[in-house]
Amino acid sequence: MASGLGIAGAVATGTxxxxxxxxxxxxxxxxxxxxxxxxGRGIGSMVIGWLKGLAPPVLGIAGFVAxxxxxxxxxxxxxxxxxxxxxxxxxxxxxxxxxxxxxADRSAFYATQDARNAELVAAGTPELATNFxxxxxxxxxxxxxxxxxxxxxxxFIGTVIAVPIGLLSGLSKTFNAAINPLIQIFKPVSPxxxxxxxxxxxxxxxxxxxxxxxxxFIISALVVTLxxxxxxxINTAVGASSVDEDLLNVxxxxxxxxxxxxxxxxxxxxxxxxxxGMRLSLGxxxxxxxxxxxxxxxxxxxxxxxxxxxxxxxxxLSRIMFAVLVIGFxxxxxxxxxxxxxxxxxxxxLA
Numbered sequence: 001m002a003s004g005l006g007i008a009g010a011v012a013t014g015t016x017x018x019x020x021x022x023x024x025x026x027x028x029x030x031x032x033x034x035x036x037x038x039x040g041r042g043i044g045s046m047v048i049g050w051l052k053g054l055a056p057p058v059l060g061i062a063g064f065v066a067x068x069x070x071x072x073x074x075x076x077x078x079x080x081x082x083x084x085x086x087x088x089x090x091x092x093x094x095x096x097x098x099x100x101x102x103x104a105d106r107s108a109f110y111a112t113q114d115a116r117n118a119e120l121v122a123a124g125t126p127e128l129a130t131n132f133x134x135x136x137x138x139x140x141x142x143x144x145x146x147x148x149x150x151x152x153x154x155x156f157i158g159t160v161i162a163v164p165i166g167l168l169s170g171l172s173k174t175f176n177a178a179i180n181p182l183i184q185i186f187k188p189v190s191p192x193x194x195x196x197x198x199x200x201x202x203x204x205x206x207x208x209x210x211x212x213x214x215x216x217f218i219i220s221a222l223v224v225t226l227x228x229x230x231x232x233x234i235n236t237a238v239g240a241s242s243v244d245e246d247l248l249n250v251x252x253x254x255x256x257x258x259x260x261x262x263x264x265x266x267x268x269x270x271x272x273x274x275x276x277g278m279r280l281s282l283g284x285x286x287x288x289x290x291x292x293x294x295x296x297x298x299x300x301x302x303x304x305x306x307x308x309x310x311x312x313x314x315x316x317l318s319r320i321m322f323a324v325l326v327i328g329f330x331x332x333x334x335x336x337x338x339x340x341x342x343x344x345x346x347x348x349x350l351a
Contacts, residue, residue, distance in 0.1 A: 083318040088325065091318035099139040106134045138299050144326065147300035150217060151289045151334075154224025155282055161225070162233035162281070163274060167266070169233070170240025187230040191288045194226050195219070195295050216298040223292040228285035232277035239273025240266055275342040282338055286331045301327055 065085050075082035083091070117129040138146070169176040202219050211218075243266050251261040293302025305323050308316040 077317065079312065079314060079317050083321055087318045088321045091315060091322045094315070095140040095319065095322065099141055102136060102139045102142075105136055109134050109136075140304065140323075143300050143304045144330070146217070146298065147289060147293065147302070148330070150220045150293070150298065150300055151224055151282075151285050153217075154221040154289070155228060155278075155285050157221070158225040158229035158281060158285070159232055159278060162229040162277070163236050166233040166236025166274075166277075167240045167262070167270070169237040170242075170270070171266070176237065176241075183230065183233065186226075189227075191223050191227050191291050192295070194223050195292060198222050198226070199296065214298070216296045219296045220289060220292040220298040220300070223296070224285040224289050227288040228281040231280035231284060232274065235273045235277025235280070236270060239270030242273070243269045271345065272342070275338065275345070279335060279338040279342070282334055283331060286327075286334060290327060 069084045069086075072082040072084040113130065113132065117126075117131075120126060120128045165179065169179055198219050202215055202222065206215055206218065247265050247269070248261070251265050256264065289300070290302040290305065292298070293300040294306040297303055297306075301323055305320055308319045308323070
């Protein structure tokens with residue numbers, strides 16, 4: 001009986017277990033490797049999902065480039081066949097080479113001027129030293145930078161004007177009724193119509209011999225402002241008018257002041273609408289800027305396109321098409337930048 005009970009029986013009855021009884025140790029606890037496998041599967045799923053999301057745009061771009069390469073030689077213009085992707089890429093390389101040559105020329109100009117000034121100082125005639133600015137042609141990257149500064153200034157001025165007016169319009173039905181006809185009248189006006197008015201006003205107002213900013217730069221920026229502020233204004237008004245009445249009533253119960261209600265209740269609720277309007281305004285401003293620079297002759301991308309069009313050389317069309325691609329790519333990056341700013345502000349607002 002004892003041998004049938006084994007170890008359990010011997011322990012239970014207090015008897016000694018037989019010497020020939022084999023004691024089998026308890027098996028070790030199994031190790032769990034599931035998390036590593038799960039992590040591997042998770043990373044694989046992320047990579048597959050990323051590739052699936054990347055495949056459609058890559059295929060779309062590849063299809064567009066292929067159609068462009070096939071159809072471009074079939075279109076004949078006064079300057080020859082329409083440039084294909086290879087011609088446009090070569091134009092981009094030429095613009096890069098021109099940029100490097102202009103940089104070298106600019107560096108040589110300032111080095112020569114500094115050396116001459118040092119000789120004049122050593123000779124005891126420092127009053128003859130000069131500090132001229134380099135007056136060579138701007139490079140393509142210089143014109144990109146000018147356009148970015150112009151649209152940034154115009155967008156900033158438009159936002160500063162549009163957000164307060166939009167908030168007042170959304171919070172006051174009387175103010176909204178008063179300003180809405182003006183918005184509907186001026187919103188569809190073309191930048192080409194604003195440009196002569198802005199040019200005449202700025203030319204009559206800025207009379208200094210050496211203004212802080214070039215007049216053509218100010219004109220282009222204000223044209224951008226006048227055409228880009230409307231989406232921000234309208235979306236801000238919609239956001240302010242969409243604030244939950246219960247939330248406003250809570251502010252009244254807590255006896256919050258007008259500024260406290262605006263900062264703690266209205267702005268957080270209207271922020272998504274405001275950023276949507278700002279994204280639309282920035283896109284409109286960048287689109288309007290090119291036309292404004294063409295006519296105002298502000299040295300930006302618009303003027304570059306216009307000068308190449310007037311040049312009419314065999315390479316002009318390729319250079320214009322390269323500039324068009326750059327304009328579109330920059331517009332895409334600006335929209336992504338605003339989207340990232342919106343996400344960051346939203347996360348901090350919720351935090």
